[in-house]
Amino acid sequence: MNDPIGPVDATRVPRYGGDTTFARLPRLSDVADADALVWGVPFDTGVSYRPGARFGPNHVRQSSRLLRPYNPALDAQPFAVRQVADAGDLGVNPFSIDEAISTIETAARDLSGTRRTLVTVGGDHTIALPLLRVQHERHGPIAVLHFDAHLDTWDTYFGAPYTHGTPFRRASEEGLIDFDHSMHVGIRGPLYSRLDLDESERMGFAAVHCREFVRTPIDTIIDRIRTRLGDRPVYVSVDIDVLDPGFAPGTGTPEAGGLSSRELLEILRGLDGLNLVGADLVEVSPAYDHAEITGIAAAHVAYELLSVLPGGA
Numbered sequence: 390m391n392d393p394i395g396p397v398d399a400t401r402v403p404r405y406g407g408d409t410t411f412a413r414l415p416r417l418s419d420v421a422d423a424d425a426l427v428w429g430v431p432f433d434t435g436v437s438y439r440p441g442a443r444f445g446p447n448h449v450r451q452s453s454r455l456l457r458p459y460n461p462a463l464d465a466q467p468f469a470v471r472q473v474a475d476a477g478d479l480g481v482n483p484f485s486i487d488e489a490i491s492t493i494e495t496a497a498r499d500l501s502g503t504r505r506t507l508v509t510v511g512g513d514h515t516i517a518l519p520l521l522r523v524q525h526e527r528h529g530p531i532a533v534l535h536f537d538a539h540l541d542t543w544d545t546y547f548g549a550p551y552t553h554g555t556p557f558r559r560a561s562e563e564g565l566i567d568f569d570h571s572m573h574v575g576i577r578g579p580l581y582s583r584l585d586l587d588e589s590e591r592m593g594f595a596a597v598h599c600r601e602f603v604r605t606p607i608d609t610i611i612d613r614i615r616t617r618l619g620d621r622p623v624y625v626s627v628d629i630d631v632l633d634p635g636f637a638p639g640t641g642t643p644e645a646g647g648l649s650s651r652e653l654l655e656i657l658r659g660l661d662g663l664n665l666v667g668a669d670l671v672e673v674s675p676a677y678d679h680a681e682i683t684g685i686a687a688a689h690v691a692y693e694l695l696s697v698l699p700g701g702a
């Protein structure tokens with residue numbers, strides 16, 4: 390492959406104008422091929438409270454205009470060591486969750502092909518299920534690193550099995566989850582019952598609860614995460630509500646007492662060297678955002694994820 394085409398140069402073309410792609414990267418249609426894709430799945434029919442995550446992908450793109458090509462924290466150039474492109478948005482049916490799930494599954498399979506890594510921007514958390522199905526086809530049971538205030542291992546809402554509160558229960562039932570190597574990070578807030586935690590553990594998820602951040606050094610937490618994931622293929626699912634509402638107000642089911650952006654970004658950097666095979670970033674609901682606070686946090690999450698993909702220098 391030729392040298393990767395990087396972002397538009399902000400020292401020559403003002404960053405506040407022009408095409409809105411993630412980090413001002415080229416579109417997939419403008420490159421010969423890509424190693425990693427940022428693509429949007431604007432779907433929020435699975436939400437249980439505030440809607441609006443269907444507008445997430447374009448908000449994250451707009452909020453990503455200030456990203457620069459060199460990541461000093463990792464001494465990495467995520468857009469120079471691989472071709473990263475923006476694959477645009479998938480057209481999904483907002484009136485049928487079942488149809489949307491199967492559309493997402495087919496599109497993720499086609500788009501990733503044999504070698505492309507997908508960083509999918511949602512959308513609500515329902516979309517993780519079809520994305521995990523495709524990962525499972527490639528890798529078998531997958532080590533899921535799930536950042537979220539919520540367990541998302543609940544059973545049904547109003548009798549509906551496919552919602553943003555249930556993707557990891559369905560994934561576990563379908564055998565997609567690596568039971569010995571999966572983990573939630575950032576869990577907090579009131580639950581429906583004490584059993585919720587036991588059930589989530591039974592479905593294969595160890596947990597770092599948000600409260601643990603009060604007394605535990607972050608390096609200890611990163612060590613725990615790395616030990617749990619080991620050398621398995623890892624899929625990272627980031628629900629932006631893992632952040633405190635002060636750092637991410639623009640989301641559908643906010644819970645007080647969350648992570649700071651600094652903590653989350655530092656943990657993501659701590660994944661460097663692991664075998665990341667894909668990621669999603671969900672639950673950004675711009676109507677509840679202010680001054681792009683949530684959008685900017687989300688853009689940086691995607692940037693750090695791209696920085697720790699394998700194959701970089």
Ligand SMILES: N=C(N)NCCCC(=O)O
Binds near residue numbers: 438514539628630641
């Ligand atoms: N996946 C997210 N963000 N939230 C799940 C919350 C489910 C509930 O309403 O209890």
Ligand SMILES: [Zn+2]
Binds near residue numbers: 538631642
């Ligand atoms: Zn959540």
Ligand SMILES: [Zn+2]
Binds near residue numbers: 514541553672
């Ligand atoms: Zn979630």
